[in-house]
Amino acid sequence: MWTPEDTYAIARIDLPDASTHGWQVRVQRRGRKYAKYFADRPCGGVRASYRAALDWRNDLLSRLEQEVRTSTRICQRSTRNSSGVVGVSKVAVSSSNGETYLFWQATWSPEPGQRRCVKFSVKRHGDRQAFRLAVEARRKGIGTE
Known part of the structure; x- marks a missing residue:
């Protein structure tokens, strides 16, 4: 019925x-x-x-x-966030040979249920530039730029 x-x-x-x-x-x-x-x-x-x-x-x-x-959900910075930018964090990835690589990572959600993430190498870009690239990627990803 x-x-x-x-x-x-x-x-x-x-x-x-x-x-x-x-x-x-x-x-x-x-x-x-x-x-x-x-x-x-x-x-x-x-x-x-x-x-x-x-x-x-x-x-x-x-x-x-x-x-x-x-409406866009307003994200607030967590007390655990040390970058000062919501959705941008520094991550360390360990390879199989034991070496650790640092990245600045940007994450965002373009649609409900979807997640996007992009990493920028500190070794390749330098710490400041990798951070700037991650912030810019996050802004573009959430559509504020």
Whole structure:
């Protein structure tokens, strides 16, 4: 009767002893919870309350998706960050022969669920220039340049 897409974030609540019958919508995004209950009787029956819940859920998801597209998450510098730039860090890589190579690394997320990373060799570019290149790569990657 219902497909997974039809019931995403929507649950049927039937508690006959409490005379409670309806649909519950629950969504959580970025730590914030959204919930609303649609009782059968005030909405005009099971199908009408489901339709109201579905419409509310779809509108909510649309608004939340729009927020994600129009807002950039503001990253703050961690106390563990010694570079002073969010997403830029100095890393050491040990090779199989025991030698250690230093890099300045830039990381960013171009899309939800994706991660990009680029490293600049301290040996090749020097410490200051490798750091500058990493900062520039990060800015370009997050679209602020």
